[in-house]
Amino acid sequence: MAELEPRVIPIGPFHPLQEEAEYFKLTVEGEKVIxxxxxxxxxxxxxxxxxxxxxxDQIPFVVERICGICSTSHPFACVQAIEDAANIEIPPRAAYIRSIVGELERIHSHLLWLGLAGHFLGYNTVWMWAWKYREPVLEMCEVITGNRNHYAMFKPGGVRRDIEEGMIPPLLQVLDKLDKKLWMLTKAVLDDPVLHARLEGVGILTKEKAIEYSTEGPTGRASGVAIDVRKDDPHAAYDWIEWEEIVLTEGDVFAKAKVRLLECLESTKIIRQCLEKLKGLPEGDIDAKMTDPPDDEGVGRYEAPRGEVFHYVKGNGSMYPERYKIRAPSYMNIKSNEVAVLGGSVADAAITLAAVDPCYCCTERIAAFDTKGKLLHTWDDLVRLSREKTAKMGGGS
Amino acid sequence: MLKGIKKGALTRSLWVYHVAASPCNNCDIEILDLLTPRFDVERFGILLTGSPRHADLLLVTGMVNKKVLDRVLRVYAETPKPCVVAAFGSCAISGDLFVDSYNFAGPLDKHIPVDVYIGGCPPKPEAMILGVVRAIEKVKKLKDL
Structure with missing residues (x-):
C-alpha cells in the first residue's frame, strides 16, 4: 500500500461544531491528526x-459583555482591579454576595459545557438533561440580580443589589433540589458506558504539557496542576468558608468532565455557606462608596469557570483609566489543544477541541494587515509603540 | 399548487441557521436554550441546522466586525432565497456599546436586508419566540412564494 499523504481538513469559520466563528486547520494522515x-x-x-x-462606573458593564457565559467573572476581576487601585475595602456582605453570584455562574457554565459536550458527541440526551437542570440556576440568578445573564451586579466598592432576609429560605430550597439533580447527573455521567468508551483516554494533556502551556482552570486541574485563584490568592469570601479544590491526574476529556461536575457540587456548598453567613450581617451594607477616582495601578484576579481572569487598570486621577488590559483563561487553554489532539483520530478531534471549554470571544486578538497582505505592526513595532506610550505617560524606564 | 407547498413548508417548519458575527456568546447560548426542555421550540418544527444551505431563517448575533463581515455576506449568499434574516440582540441591531470599537463594521442592516429585529441584551427567551412568530408572519406575507 502506498504511503498516506498528509491532508488538510479545514474546520470553520462557521461550522456546526462550536457556537463561535473560529478556524481550525487539521492536518491528518489517514485518520490520525498530525x-x-x-x-x-x-x-x-x-x-x-x-x-x-x-x-x-461604566467599565463593569463593558467588561461584562466580553463573554456572555462568564459574565460575572470579568466584572469580578475588573472591580477588584479598580478597588486595588483606589484602595477600597468592600463590606463583608458585599463579598459574600459576590461569591454567591460567582458560584451560581460557575454551576451554569459547567452544566452548559457538559450539555454541549454531549451534543458534540451526538449524545443529545446529555445535552437536554444538563440544560434542563441549568434552568433553575438561571432562575436563581434572575431572582438575585434581575437578569438571566449579564447580571450588572458588581460595581467598584460593592454590589448593586442586596439579597434580602426573606429571599434566603426559598433560595436554599432550590439549592437542595439542585444538589439532588446534580448528584443524579454526576452519577449518571460517571456510570455511563457510552461516555466512558467515548471519552476515556481521549485527548490526553499530560501534566508537563499542561504546565508548559500554562493551562488554567478545569483544564489544568484535570491534568494534575493544582491551580485555583480562589485558593491561591483568596478574595471576596473564598477564604472565610470551607470548600475543596478538585484536582485529578488523568488529563483526558473524561477527567475534565469529572472535574467540572464535582466543582458544581463544591459550588452549591459555597453558596449555601454564604447564604447562611448573610443572615448574621446587617442588611443593606453592600457598598463602600468610591469617592475619588484612582491615581494608581491595580490588578484583579478571579477564577472564572474556565480559569484565571486577569484585569489590569492604570488610573491617572481622572474619571477615565489611562490603560486597561484584560487576559482571559482561554488564551492559554485553547493553545494547549495543539498537543491534546495530536495522535488522536479525526473523530475525537471535535470533542478534544471542545474539552477546554473554549471561549473565543474572551480571548480574541487581532493582527492588522494591509490590502497586499503585509503585516502592519510586527512584534518589534508593537514593543516600540508601547515604550513610546509609556515614556509619554512619564513612567517606566 | 407548488406555491402553497413552499409556503406551508416555510411557515410550519422554519429551519434556523445561527450566524455568530462576533457576539459575546450570550445570545448564542440563549438560542440553544430555546431548544432545550424548558422552552423547546422544536415542537413547532423549528430546528437548528448545521449548514446555511438548509436554512430558512438566519439568526445573526453580535456586532459585525471587519473580519467576520466577509463571512457573514458569504453565508447570506449561500442561503436559499427567500429567507428571513433576524438581527438578534442589541449588538446586531445597532452595535450597542461597541459603536466606539475600532473593529466595528456597522450595524447588520447596513450590509444585508434584515426582516426581524429582536432586541435585548440578551433577549429573553419569550422575546425570541415572539421574534420567530414575527418571522413566520413575514414569510406568510411574501408575494413571490
Missing amino acids: HLDIQLGYMHRGHGKICEGKTY
Missing part, C-alpha cells in the same frame, strides 16, 4: 480600548 493550526480573530471587539473611553 498537526493543528488555530486561527482566531473573528470575534475581536476591542474591549481594552473601549474601556479607556469609559468612566470607572
